[in-house]
Amino acid sequence: DAGVTQSPTHLIKTRGQQVTLRCSPKSGHDTVSWYQQALGQGPQFIFQYYEEEERQRGNFPDRFSGHQFPNYSSELNVNALLLGDSALYLCASSLGVGGSTSGSMQYFGPGTRLTVT
Amino acid sequence: AQSVSQHNHHVILSEAASLELGCNYSYGGTVNLFWYVQYPGQHLQLLLKYFSGDPLVKGIKGFEAEFIKSKFSFNLRKPSVQWSDTAEYFCAVMKKAAGNKLTFGGGTRVLVKP
Numbered sequence: 671d672a673g674v675t676q677s678p679t680h681l682i683k684t685r686g687q688q689v690t691l692r693c694s695p696k697s698g699h700d701t702v703s704w705y706q707q708a709l710g711q712g713p714q715f716i717f718q719y720y721e722e723e724e725r726q727r728g729n730f731p732d733r734f735s736g737h738q739f740p741n742y743s744s745e746l747n748v749n750a751l752l753l754g755d756s757a758l759y760l761c762a763s764s765l766g767v768g769g770s771t772s773g774s775m776q777y778f779g780p781g782t783r784l785t786v787t
Numbered sequence: 788a789q790s791v792s793q794h795n796h797h798v799i800l801s802e803a804a805s806l807e808l809g810c811n812y813s814y815g816g817t818v819n820l821f822w823y824v825q826y827p828g829q830h831l832q833l834l835l836k837y838f839s840g841d842p843l844v845k846g847i848k849g850f851e852a853e854f855i856k857s858k859f860s861f862n863l864r865k866p867s868v869q870w871s872d873t874a875e876y877f878c879a880v881m882k883k884a885a886g887n888k889l890t891f892g893g894g895t896r897v898l899v900k901p
Contacts, residue, residue, distance in 0.1 A: 703888065712791075712877050712891030713831070726886050760831065764887055774887050778823075778831040 672697050674763050674779035682785045683751050691746040691782045695763030701725075702744035703776060704736060705760040713760055719744050720766050748784075756786045791880050793892035800868055801900050808863040808895050810878030819881040820861040821889070822852055826874045834876070837861065848872070870901045 675694045683689050695702050701720045705713035715728035719738035738744045742763075748755055762776040794809035812818065822834040835846025842854040852863045861878060878892040 701887075705889075705891075710894075712793075712879075712893045713889070715888050715890065718886065718888060726888050728888070762889075775833075775836070776887060776889060777833075780830040 674761055674777055676759075676761050676779040676782050678782060679780070680783045680785075682787060684787055685751055685753060687751050688747065688749045689751060689784060691748075691759050691761075691784070692743065693746070693761030693763075693779060694743045695761075696777050699763035699765050699777070700742050701764045701766045701774070702738060702742065703762045703764070704744070704746045705762065706730070707758040707760055707781070709757070716746070751786045753786050756784060758783050791878055791890050791892035793876075793878055793895050795895045796893070797896045797898070799898045799900065802870055803867050804899075806863075806865045806868045806872070806897065808876055808878075808897075810861045810863065810892055812859050812861070812878075812880045812890075814859075814880060814882055817883040819883060820852075820854055821879040821881070822846065822850070822861070822863050823877045823879060823891075824874045825877065825894075831877070834863070868897075868899050870899050873897060873899045 674696050677692045703718040704716040707713040716730050717727040718725050722738045733749045735747045758781040760781045761779045764774040764776045790813045792811045820837040823831045824834050825831050834850050835844050837844045837854045845851045850865050854861050875894045875896050877894045879889040881889055
């Protein structure tokens, strides 16, 4: 049973560039959430995708966008990178039930370490 | 806004000592509560969760947590720690009425000295 996978593992970008991070959910899961974990802090919720739509969004600017594909995998895109975007980006998957993700367990991937120079 | 507070940023213990990590949250509605652990170089793993029922929940590796609704707290405990418990521990809250978005505390780094 494959768990949540993310690619790439590490990434170095320059300020102003754009980046795309990828996530494949755990087998059987249809919901993907993205979190940003800055050094020394807890993860912060970016947004969640279910049925190929953004269902919830945290307090992140529009530079952060995403997409979910029919096979439930997801991408996180960040435009116009800032030094402050350097962080570990975590993907979590879960199972939506009856059109709702309320209360369902999230399983985390290993993350993508993004460094912006 | 909902927040989750973890009282200790760093804890240093000797092996066999008891561990208690505090967690308080500010949301007044019905919540699901979690403790996650992040071992060095590894991804977030679930230690235990509370959804409903017995407020004393047992998790993996000998950890337990107690939900005290009146105090908005969900403290993590382990009677006797091992060197392998060295990790960062995160408390997280999920509002039942708002999907399954997790709000995390800032984490507590635990160092167990052999």
